[in-house]
Amino acid sequence: MKEQWCLRVPVRDGEAARRNAIIEGVADRSLRPRVEDEYLLIPVLFECVGAVTAEFVENQAVEELPRHEQIGGIVVLQDDDTLGAEKILAARPSAHTALFATSPVEGEFRTKTFKVLAGSDTTETMYHEYGRRMKIDLTAAYFSARLANERQRILSQMKTNEKILDMFAGVGPFPVMLGERAGLVIANDLNPEAVLLMQKNIRLNHLTNVIPMLGDAKNLAEILSPMQFDRIIMNLPMDAAAFLSAAAPLTKPGTIVHLYSLVEREGEHNAEIFRVFQYAKVTERVLRSYSPTSWHAVYDIEVTQ
Numbered sequence: 001m002k003e004q005w006c007l008r009v010p011v012r013d014g015e016a017a018r019r020n021a022i023i024e025g026v027a028d029r030s031l032r033p034r035v036e037d038e039y040l041l042i043p044v045l046f047e048c049v050g051a052v053t054a055e056f057v058e059n060q061a062v063e064e065l066p067r068h069e070q071i072g073g074i075v076v077l078q079d080d081d082t083l084g085a086e087k088i089l090a091a092r093p094s095a096h097t098a099l100f101a102t103s104p105v106e107g108e109f110r111t112k113t114f115k116v117l118a119g120s121d122t123t124e125t126m127y128h129e130y131g132r133r134m135k136i137d138l139t140a141a142y143f144s145a146r147l148a149n150e151r152q153r154i155l156s157q158m159k160t161n162e163k164i165l166d167m168f169a170g171v172g173p174f175p176v177m178l179g180e181r182a183g184l185v186i187a188n189d190l191n192p193e194a195v196l197l198m199q200k201n202i203r204l205n206h207l208t209n210v211i212p213m214l215g216d217a218k219n220l221a222e223i224l225s226p227m228q229f230d231r232i233i234m235n236l237p238m239d240a241a242a243f244l245s246a247a248a249p250l251t252k253p254g255t256i257v258h259l260y261s262l263v264e265r266e267g268e269h270n271a272e273i274f275r276v277f278q279y280a281k282v283t284e285r286v287l288r289s290y291s292p293t294s295w296h297a298v299y300d301i302e303v304t305q
């Protein structure tokens with residue numbers, strides 16, 4: 001593989017950064033890093049640069065550039081900083097556009113609006129994650145690279161041929177990633193633009209067992225019963241717990257529900273979970289902090305009866 005681009009990280013962070021890059025599929029074990037001044041230069045695969053996860057870029061790679069998150073060919077800056085945007089684009093050959101979010105995540109489609117700071121006037125890009133490709137459009141449909149590791153965790157837990165339901169699938173990152181091992185994935189979202197992109201992503205990744213669906217998750221039980229799923233993904237962090245009773249009729253003993261939520265205290269959703277599923281084994285894990293008083297957590301709910 002040809003060496004074309006390097007991550008430059010302080011030597012003290014070097015080993016962790018290299019391990020992270022190898023796990024992310026961005027660096028290759030066979031390419032040796034080298035030390036220059038106080039920095040370790042980690043050769044990465046040019047075509048995979050877009051797959052570097054947001055946290056990795058922010059924390060390890062580019063201390064001298066303004067803080068930003070890279071998603072495929074797009075960098076999203078934390079500040080409305082045109083000069084900084086141009087600097088980032090010059091430093092990142094794989095990036096074609098620099099954006100600044102002019103709104104928070106909002107509305108039921110969970111989208112943001114953006115201003116183009118530099119580069120091409122677009123919010124569309126191709127995003128790569130662990131060998132999969134996804135077309136995304138940051139204004140049309142929600143997308144975040146931050147759950148890339150979470151998708152791998154679930155993939156590693158899956159048995160072959162599982163029947164999976166993603167109730168809030170967006171442009172399809174979970175279905176695309178889990179599809180290779182699943183028997184069937186039903187991938188639902190309320191946003192028509194997200195479902196259109198998801199259809200493209202299913203085709204881009206040559207999946208024939210992922211069925212995209214446009215609808216309100218609250219009606220899924222009525223539409224899909226008597227189907228029962230081995231695994232249900234619920235990634236609507238502001239409100240997923242409110243949909244637990246819509247998911248319940250589609251479960252059976254052994255079903256695992258992965259509920260993603262923003263929480264302010266440990267066990268925040270336990271009362272609702274045990275109200276809906278009287279017999280369940282629940283594990284709560286923190287994924288990252290979201291604000292000084294809240295964090296992003298995943299509840300793995302194993303239905304036992």
Ligand SMILES: C[S@@+](CC[C@H](N)C(=O)[O-])C[C@H]1O[C@@H](n2cnc3c(N)ncnc32)[C@H](O)[C@@H]1O
Pocket residue numbers: 108109110141142143144147167168169170171172173174188189190191194215216217218235236237
């Ligand atoms: C946080 S995003 C998650 C998208 C995707 N799972 C991902 O990881 O990128 C939540 C998604 O839920 C969708 N959504 C919101 N309310 C919904 C509802 N009642 N039924 C179905 N989808 C809904 C939004 O359109 C959005 O795409």
